[in-house]
Amino acid sequence: MNILLIYPQCPDSFWSFKNALKFIAKKAAVPPLGLITVSAMLPPTWQKKLVDLNVSKLHESDVIWADLVFISAMYIQKESVGKIIAMCLKWQTKIVAGGPLFTQEYLKYPHIDHFVLNEAEITLPPFLSDLEQQKPKRIYQTQDYADISQTPVPDYHLLSVKDYAFMNIQVTRGCPFACSFCEITSLLGHKVRMKKTSQIIDELNVLYHQIKWRGPVSIVDDNFIGNKSMLKSSLLPAMKKWMQAHRFPFSFNIETSINLADDPELLKQLVETGFNSTFIGIETPDEESLHYCNKVQNKNRDLLESIRIIQNGGMQVSAGFIVGFDSDTPSVFQRQIDFIQQSGIVSAMVGLLNAPKNTPLYHQLKAENRLLEDPTGNNTDMSVNFITKMDRNDLLKGYKHIIHSIYSIKPYYQRLRKLLLSYNPRSNRATKINFSLFRAFLKSVLILGLLNKGRRQYWKLLTWTLFKRPSAIIDAVTYAVYGYHYRKVYGLQN
Numbered sequence: 001m002n003i004l005l006i007y008p009q010c011p012d013s014f015w016s017f018k019n020a021l022k023f024i025a026k027k028a029a030v031p032p033l034g035l036i037t038v039s040a041m042l043p044p045t046w047q048k049k050l051v052d053l054n055v056s057k058l059h060e061s062d063v064i065w066a067d068l069v070f071i072s073a074m075y076i077q078k079e080s081v082g083k084i085i086a087m088c089l090k091w092q093t094k095i096v097a098g099g100p101l102f103t104q105e106y107l108k109y110p111h112i113d114h115f116v117l118n119e120a121e122i123t124l125p126p127f128l129s130d131l132e133q134q135k136p137k138r139i140y141q142t143q144d145y146a147d148i149s150q151t152p153v154p155d156y157h158l159l160s161v162k163d164y165a166f167m168n169i170q171v172t173r174g175c176p177f178a179c180s181f182c183e184i185t186s187l188l189g190h191k192v193r194m195k196k197t198s199q200i201i202d203e204l205n206v207l208y209h210q211i212k213w214r215g216p217v218s219i220v221d222d223n224f225i226g227n228k229s230m231l232k233s234s235l236l237p238a239m240k241k242w243m244q245a246h247r248f249p250f251s252f253n254i255e256t257s258i259n260l261a262d263d264p265e266l267l268k269q270l271v272e273t274g275f276n277s278t279f280i281g282i283e284t285p286d287e288e289s290l291h292y293c294n295k296v297q298n299k300n301r302d303l304l305e306s307i308r309i310i311q312n313g314g315m316q317v318s319a320g321f322i323v324g325f326d327s328d329t330p331s332v333f334q335r336q337i338d339f340i341q342q343s344g345i346v347s348a349m350v351g352l353l354n355a356p357k358n359t360p361l362y363h364q365l366k367a368e369n370r371l372l373e374d375p376t377g378n379n380t381d382m383s384v385n386f387i388t389k390m391d392r393n394d395l396l397k398g399y400k401h402i403i404h405s406i407y408s409i410k411p412y413y414q415r416l417r418k419l420l421l422s423y424n425p426r427s428n429r430a431t432k433i434n435f436s437l438f439r440a441f442l443k444s445v446l447i448l449g450l451l452n453k454g455r456r457q458y459w460k461l462l463t464w465t466l467f468k469r470p471s472a473i474i475d476a477v478t479y480a481v482y483g484y485h486y487r488k489v490y491g492l493q494n
Contacts, residue, residue: 001046004066005039005158007032008073008080009053012489014349014379017165019485023440023447027163028054030218033154033170034072034099038120040152043128050158053080063091072099075356075377085111096127100187104357105374106139115139118187119173121146145189148173149196153203156211166253167211168218169203171195171235175223177257179281180293180364181322183356184222192226197238204242208249217250224254224278225266232266240273253277257297261306264313271314271426278310282319285339286332289325294360307343314426316419316475319345323399324353326389333398337405344418346479347486350402351379352395355386380489403490409454412483413461420469420476437474444477448484452494
C-alpha cells in the first residue's frame, strides 16, 4: 500500500518559534514524532511518505498517490486538519486519524473513515489486521495503556532533517501528579511507563549514524523525572557513556516538575550527561491557587529558590504560568510579573486558564454549568473556554498587563541578564562556532542591532555579556532572538 502521513500546520504561537527560526534558516522547531513512530509500526513492505505542513506543502498528487492518509493532530491544528480532510474528500482518499485531537473529539469528524485512538501500540495492530481482511472498523480505541518497552524506533529517515531546529525522542509516558487542568493523565495515565535503556541508546544511534544529526534533542516526556530511580541507576549512566564515546554530539532539553531542585545527585547526573534546559510548570506563586488546581508538587516551597538551584546547577529554566483560577484576585497579575522578573525565567509562557476535555477541571466546570466552548490549544490567543469568577474583562486586562510588563523590550533584556547571572552552565565540550551559528549572529546584528526598535538594549546586552559573562554570549544572542519572536507573537513593538 501507499501510505501518506500528514502532519497539519501549527499556527504561530509561543512555542512555534517561527519568528526565531528564520535566524537559523529552519522551518520548524521539532518533527512530528508521533507520526514517524506510527510509521515504524506499519508493514515494512508498504511505501510511506511524510508531509509535514510546517516545512513543506501538500500537493494533490500526493493525495492521489496514497491508498490511505494518516493524520495525527493536536487542538491547535484544527484549522489545518479541516483543509487536509477537504482535499482527501475531493480525491476520495480514505483517512486514518489519531492523536490527542481525535482521541478527544472524534465525534466531530464524520468524514474521517477510520480512527485509531489512544495509544497506537494497542489500537493500530487490530486495525491493520482488519484491513488485511478487508473489513476495517471505523473506531479503534482502548482504556488500557501501552507497554512502550515494545515501541519501535521512529522512522526518522522520513524527515527532511535540515528543516528542523531540534530532533526529538520519547522516554516515558504518564505523569505521577494530578494537576486539575492538565489532560496528560486523562490521555496517558498516572503510572510512569518507561522505555528500556537499550531502546533509547538505539534511538540515539539512529539520530547520530543514520540521519547524521548533531545538535539539540528535545525529550518530549511530560515529566522526564517521573521515575527517578530508573533514571539514576540505568538510563542516565548509559546515556552519559554514549555521549562521552561520541564526544557529546547532542544537548538535551526536557520537561520536569519543580522537585528536580530537591535531588542534587539527579541534577548533577543530568548536566553531566548533556542536559542543559528544562520546562517546569510553575503556574502561580499563589498558594491558594496551587491548592485549587492540585499542584501539590509546587506547594509549601520557595519556588524562586528552587529555580535558582536548578539554574545554578547548570540547567536553564523555562516555565509555564497561569492566571484565571477561581481563587485569583486582582493582585495576582503584579505578583506574576514580580515573580517572573525575579526568577530570570526568560521563556515564561503565561496563559489564561482553560479546561481541556476530560480533565478534572473540565468535569468540575461542567457540573457547575460554566463551560462555554472547546479550548483552542493556543496559549497566546486570549481565549477562555469557561465562565470565570473574576470579571472576564478584568482578567483579560490583567493578562495583557503581564504580557506587556515581561515581554516589552527593556524588562525582557533585564530578565535575560538576570538569567545569565544565575545560570551556571557546565558544558562537556566547547561549543563550535560553525557557519550556521555565525550566520545567525549576523542576522541578529542586522535585525535586532540595526533595524529593531530595541537595538540599544541589544548592544547593551552584548557589551554587558562580553565583560560579565563572555562564555554565555551564544545564550545571550539566542535569547535575544527568542525575545524578538515573543514580541511578534504577542503583538508588541519590535
